[in-house]
Structure formats: C-alpha cells, structure tokens
Amino acid sequence: MSGKVVLIGALDTKGEEYLFVKNILEILKVETLTVNTGVIGNPVFSPDISSDEVARTGGSDLQTLINENDRGNAVAIMSKGAKLIMTKLVEEEDVIAVFGMGGTAGTTVVANAMQAVPIGIPKLIVSTVASGDTRPYVGVKDITMMYSVIDIAGINQLSSKILSNAANFLVGAASNSSTNKDVGSNKMLGMTMFGVTTPCCTQIREKLEDQGYEVLVFHATGTGGMAMEELIDSGYITGVIDVTTTELADELVGGVFSAGPNRLLAAGKAKIPQVVSVGALDMVNFGKPETVPKEFSDRQFYQHNPTTTLMRTTVEENEIIGRQLGEKLSKSESPVVVLFPLGGVSLLDTPGKDFNGPEQRNALLHGLKQTLRKDIPLLELDEDINHPHFADKVVKTFVKLMEKK
Template sequence: MGKKAVLIGAMDTKGQEYRFVRDTLEACGVETFVIDTGVLGDPVFQPDVAADEVARAGGSSIEELRRLNDRGTAVAVMTRGAAGLIAGLEARGIVGGMFGMGGTAGTTVAASAMQALPIGVPKLLVSTVASGNTRPYVGVKDIMMMYSVVDIAGINRLSRRILSNAAYALAGMIRQQELEEEAADDKVTLGITMFGVTTPCATRVRERLEEKGYDLLVFHATGTGGLAMEELIKAGYIKGVADITTTELADELVGGIFTAGPNRLEAAGSVGVPQVVSVGALDMVNFGPPETVPAQFKDRNFYQHNPTTTLMRTTVAENRELGRILAGKLNAAASPAVVLFPKAGVSLLDMDGKAFDGKVERQALYDGIKQHLRSDIRMLEMDTDINDPVFADTIADHLLRLMDGVRQA
C-alpha cells in the first residue's frame, strides 16, 4: 500500500464534510484512507477503519460508549485509539499526510493522532478553535491549523471554499513530497539552544559548526523550544547538542512561563547523543507583563525585558538547586557530556554593572553542579562571560571532539 492522505474524524456527524474533502483530494490525484471516530451513529460513507476498531484500540467499544452516553469518556477513548492506530499506519509506511476537522472534540481527537506522527509529515487541521490558544493541539509538532470561520456543519458557499483550500493545501504538500527527489544530504544535524541574552554565544557556535559541515537547528528556549529539541533528539534527527541555554530549568523550578517540563535536558542522555551543556540564562525566571508576576515574588529583583516579558533574578538558594538538578540529569546520561561554566556571567544581564550581576549566585550555581556531578563527567570553568567569543569557541571545539569520537567509534 502506497502513501495516502489519512482523513480522521467523526463520519457520522461530519461525514458530509469529510466526503467532500475526500473527493477533492482524490480529484487532485491523492489517494485517501479514512478513519471513523464517530460514536453517535452510522457513518455517512464507508470508512477504511471503522469507529469500533478505533474504540477497541482505545480500550473500549462502540457499544459500551453508546451505553455510557458520556461525551468526555468517548472523546478520551477515541483519542487514545486514534493515536495508537496512526502510529501503526505510519510504521507501515501508509501515511503521506493527515487531515482532520471539527470543534473542540474533533480537534482534540485529530490533533492527538497528528502528534503521533513524526515532524515533517504534512498535517492539516481545520478547526473552530484555531483562532484561540492552539498550544494544546499543536504541542511541539508541525500541525497546520486553519480557522473554519463558520461551524463545520454542512457544505455551504463559505465552508466549500475553506475546505477546498484545505484539501488543495494538503494535496500540494503530499504531491510535492512525492515529486521531489531530494539531493543526497549527508550533513549531520546538531541542535543549539539560545535566548536573546545568549545570542552572541549561540551565533558564534552555530557559525563555527556550520564551517565544519554540520547542519544546525537553533531552538529558542521558551519552553516549546526546549520541548521541540528534545522531541527531535528522541526521533533521531539531532545527533549532537550544544545546550548553551538551559534557562527552562529555572522556569520549571520557580514557576515561570517558559518551562519545558520536568524532563528537559534528558533526551540526549537517554538516546546516547553527545552534548556540551552550559548554564545560559539560569540567572532569570520569565513572566509576562508586570501585573502577571505572582504576589509572593513582589520583593525580588526584576528587569523589564519588554512590555510583555518580565525577568526575575534567581536567588542563591535557587541557583544551588538548579546546579543540583542539572548535574542529576547529566549523571543519568548514557552518552558523553561536557559542562562548561562561564564564571564572569551566564547572560548579557549577569555581568559587571548589569541588572542581574550576581557573583554569589553564580558561585552557588557552580557549587551545586560541582558537588553533585559525576566525577567522570568533565566540568570546565572559564573566567569569561557566556557571550565571550573564547567561551563560544570552547563550546564548539568540545562538541566537535565529541562528534569525532562518535564517528570513530
């Protein structure tokens, strides 16, 4: 079976609309594969995978879901089932792209299935909630969300145009991937983390590594950036990491808005990817506008980065704990790692005369790492700030050595 456009959704309540999209895709020369997630009634047309198969993959059955008559339970079951089935289809090489549509329930089910696909597989979701907060649906995957404008309820003058545009867009993505014969690219891909306050360092490291023939992916450490990098490491895209900016650990510890969750800084070590790690921007926790900063922090040291971003200086105690956390994550790594510590400042704000200059805080961070880091993991401290070209060159040199070691192994 060749690659197809997989359509996933409720073929009972949205069957008319899905049939329209299916027919439009096939008129464009794109084969389709339809998965029914509807639980209320019979599908408008025959799908390739029936709703009961999806329900069973999610741990229940259509009969049970109809008997319970509970919308929340049904959505949860079909969401689990859809994600599991899609992963199986992807493993079989069937999925050339995916299409979904709906309101909150349909969007939730389709988005969950799309998140089970690798980055790079076309994913298009027409949704009534696409003009709001889309992070719960997109996550760290390349899901394209299109606002439906009107409810998805029948084929009318407006919905016909919107759904046609969506189908044409997906068809174009799938057909172009089929037509392209990508030039052989033997470049190894590496990942770098950066923040505005570590940009000079990240830029110089990127340029140094690109000179050596590596392909570089740069991630803005705003929570989703760290999550995206970790996802790509686990998926096998990224073969080495210059984790310059580990600031997301501070937001996770203290309660800032740029947390990447409790598992940040673990992917590379878990899959055997070499990493050079530094402490970029661990001098700060991120919040929104000043009025959004929690009241318990009112007496802390703040810096207004811009009207929508308020930075808060981390304390001595927080830095000591951040050092312990960072060391603990590297201690669990099954891959080579090097830690580089800039003793003169961890960001553009943590330098002599700057808003977050903190020698005592930096020492606490250093001590936290040094006291807990495995003895066989090298830790190199330098009398420069993180954005000094010498420090950046040292990061690049160590990562190049680690990558050479991997090639020679």
C-alpha cells in the first residue's frame, strides 16, 4: 500500500496505546507518520514531529506550556498547531488516512487537526466521548468515531481488542483511499433541498441525471449547507444548484438550522457556476413547540412534525434576508443566475396554504433587488418553486452556465 497513515495525539500519556496501533499498521506493511501533541511528559517513543514543533506552530513553545500549567490554553495552542501541521502534511505527504485517540482534551486536539484533512481521506478517532454528542468533533467532515468503552489507559485484553479493530479498520479504509483519490468529476454537482422544496429538487435531479450529471443533494439543515460548502472548497463539486437557501432565515432569526455567516460564499470563491433561488425562506426552524423562544409567542407557526416547529418569517425579516442574499451573491467571482418563484417559495407558501405570503415574497424580492449586482441575471417566474416549469427553467439555465464554463 502506497502512502502514509498519520498517527496524531499525546504520545506521553497515550504513547503505549499509539505504539500498539503503530506496530499493527507496520506489521501490515503500512507506513506511518507520527505527530506528538502531548505536553505533560516525554513521549513513549520518538515521533516524526515533536510536540515542541506543534506548540511553536500554534504560537507558543512546549516549555512555556509546561511552565504555565494551563490545560485549557495548552489544548488551544496544540489544537491550532496540530491543524496547521496537518494542513502541511496533506499538501506535502501522500496521506492516505489519519488516526487519533483520547479523552475530551485529546479528542479535541485530534478532531481539530482532522478538520484540515480533505473529505474522502479516512479519519478515525477512538474516543471516550464517542457515545455522546459528537457534532463538536465531527462538524461536517467524514470523521469516524469509535467508542473506546473503557478509558484509554494501558493495553489490556479489552483495549487491545478495540485498538486492533481500529487499526484493521484503518488499513481497510486506507487501502480504498490510496486507490480512489480522485472522487470528483466535471459533472458532480451540489444541490440544496428541504421537505417543502422536494418536488422541485427531485425534478431537477432527475433531469440533470438524464444529461449525465451526478447530483449530490444536501438537506438544508445547517450542517447540510456547511457540508456542501466544504465539498466545494475541497474541489469535489463543480457546479451548484442552490435552490433551498432557508438556512439564511435561521441564521438571521435564531433558528436551529443556521449554516453560519459564510453560507453561500464558497461557490463564488471557487469560481464555479451556480443557479440560486429562495427555497423555504418563508420559515425559521425550531424543535418541539416548547423549545421556541418566548419572544416569538405571537408569531405564526406550523407543526411540521412532533419534533419540528416552523415559524413564518415576517415582511421585515424577508427584506433583510433578500438584501443579505444579494450581498453574498454579489461577491461571487463565478457565473450566477438567480431564479425567483413569484407564486411561492415552498409547499407552504402557496395560495390556500398556511404560510402563503405575497407581502413577504414581495419584501424578499425587493431586498434582493436592492443589493444584487446589476450584471447578475434575476429571473422572475410566475409559478411557485415546486411547479414543473420552474424546475425546467432551473435546469436549462444551469446547463447553459456549465456549457459556457
């Protein structure tokens, strides 16, 4: 197997366990590269990259961290340094997988470093916190977390079995990684979808697949939008149909599906074609009814399911969202076309439905026109977003942009 598996973590307190995994990998003829992030004592074995180098890369040095004896600051410095070093290793070495282990602090450092590793390269963490909320560690990366069951403290009958499984898991994943490095293609696209824009997105996907495109569909639940932007940054996606930009509403109002302030910027920076619409901007998402903040008690709601409560966006909010959308797209360095469905932005925003709001749609369109760059086409269609004619127009518009590219 060509390439290297990077083992990153505290080789002082967890050195015995890392050496156990390293030996298994090398017995299986897998080359390893070790990075020490420990700040307590001497490493059990000599690493390829020392903890002092990690600390200096993070903006301090090992002796200073030892003298300060501030665990929180040490984790922050080593996390920063580890991520920068991992970025460099991915650029300069043939990295085919990354492995780490630890408790809360060790997992934090390792997971942060793995955020610098492109999607598609296997990433495995054996952790004591893997059975809890893993979102702070995984984020939008393809990080696999294996629960250690017991604390990572020595090699015994149980820990040896778990770590052996981890090592062999890593070998299998790395073998696939080393032979399938170029996942993307010129016809791999990203599209955002929500339940209330599913008819539109299904039609678009089927039409584009008939023309030979591969469409990756992202559920616009915050992490979905962030995942799509991450794949754009990583070079996997070569065109975007951003039909469902609902995450902007959650970011503005405080819903649970925000994708953060950088949503809708990646495609423009990557200079790839994008067709954008205003899908599901009629709503802000919350959990169960009792989770809705009291400040919104007088608002209009729709119970999508027992665990999802939708709140109608106001006229004022729609105008702000429209302006924000225009501002973001105006920064784009790629060809962009915006399609606006005058008949409704979701299944709930049509005549006779709960969120039907001509005033809100007008405000959204007005805000968009205020800030959208004049050279970016804005096509207004009479139909609602889920009408077959709207989907057909999206497809034709997108294909033209791709052909020009």
